[in-house]
Amino acid sequence: MKIGIVSDSHGDTNALDQMLAHPAAQDVEGWFFAGDIAMDAEYLAMITQLPVAKVAGNNDWPYTTLKDAIVTEAGGHRILLTHGHLYGVQFSTEMLVQVAEAQQADIAIYGHTHVADIQPGGVMVLNPGSIARPRDASKGSFMVADLLPDCEPVVKIIRI
Template sequence: MKLGVISDIHGNVAALDAVLADAAGRKVEKMVNLGDICSGGLFPRETADRLMPLEFPTIRGNHERQLSTHALDKMGLSDRHAAMTMLPEQRGWLAALPATLRLFQDVLLVHGTPDCDLTYLLETVDETGIRPATTAEIERRIGDIDASVILCGHTHLQRVVRLDGGHLIVNPGSVGLPAYDDDRPYAHVAESGSPHARYAILSDDGHGWTVELIAVEYDWEQAARDAEANGRADWARALRTGRV
């Protein structure tokens, strides 16, 4: 079994197409999507058009929740762009997505943590910035979850952590936005360091899951120009460099 894991597309349909083509070339049998799908500085409507017919197992991220619950004048730039460009049926699709999803018996899909779409699972933010979370922090965040595999997104940073208790936790990185800054709970930046589109493949040959973290080339210069055309110079730098 080969399971492809995508997350944090953020409306970058060119990066999404590159990842889906790469996964097909690697004979991935099933794809799952961990949320933050359309909101961003690029192509929300086109991204929804690409994904909805594929019917991947999909959960919502914080941006889907915000898009569904916040008034337009309370939205940030990325959610507002999605709200103003997407069709009603597309927004309805996003609004209906579950917060978490159990895939098979032993695989759990979450966006942030099992309990919160805004909390990082594998990273911790404090007054000094962002750092890898300690084992104790991760264990506290997953609580008594019995799934042996937890797939998470939100930070846009590829990581694999195996806990002594048997949990395998995988963040596939971001398909569509390789760097961003945030001020919650403290000011910090998350940077992948290159402009590649990222995803993960989990393989199970009957002896347990193995993980491959993958970075895919695509035309990120054109994506950066598209972001600039939409008034998102901040996105253009991130798309070109993987840095804020």
Template sequence: MKVIILSDTHGSKKNMDNIIPTIKESIDLIIHAGDHFKDSVYLSEKSGKPVIAVAGNCDYENVEDEVEFEIENVRFFLTHGHRHRVKYDLGILAEHAKEKGADIAVFGHTHIKANEVVSGVQILNPGSLSQPRDGLYGSYVIMEIENGSYSFEYFNVKVLSLI
């Protein structure tokens, strides 16, 4: 299965529209780590692909702020991260994900890409598609998952608009 992982899109339709063709032609599932939850709905409607998403600190929809799920025998813990103090340390997030039995913890909130293993858990932040704080380009991740194994790659995109 091929998934796209995004976060912190903050309502920037121009930036989301820029990646819709990629989603339509090669992605099976959208994972959105919050800010703005309604963007996950927009991406799903525009691409016709299913989505798993959580609320972030800028979201007011009555939806979960963390979810656990499994894809091809790989367990995920998805959260925005603001409740796990991710701007200061990834240890709290890693321990929480480990308690949930997750192999991968996906989060957002910092608008900064993260890729490291903490306490045996792969910690992954795709960065921000529209408001990056770690460079000039927005970013997202494409992950391929098959029978308990996974690989992923970051993709940078020119930020077209903040709205």
């Protein structure tokens, strides 16, 4: 199963359109939206007609009823999805990993820092960076991940 991972669009649907036009996004079977701005996840679902797992970010409060974190399954993997601001990810992903382990998740997806990152390990930690306001490059980023049961995910950072 191929999933797309995106975060921190901050209302920039043009950036989401550019992402969706990228060849790497063409055969995605579902999206994970790690917050900021919740309405953008609705836009993504409407445009793609694909399932979109979504959580609230720090800029969504108090305007959404979305949860701060969810655990779901895809491609034989258990995934913790959160924006990350409540787990101190701007300093370390240690607390995020502990929460993922407690939830028996083998993948943790977060946003908030606007910096793309892949951390392999017992819990693979993924941050797609920001599609609209990157802090680690001049171009926005998203991720695609190929998920197969009992296999290490194959994850790529894509710049638009």
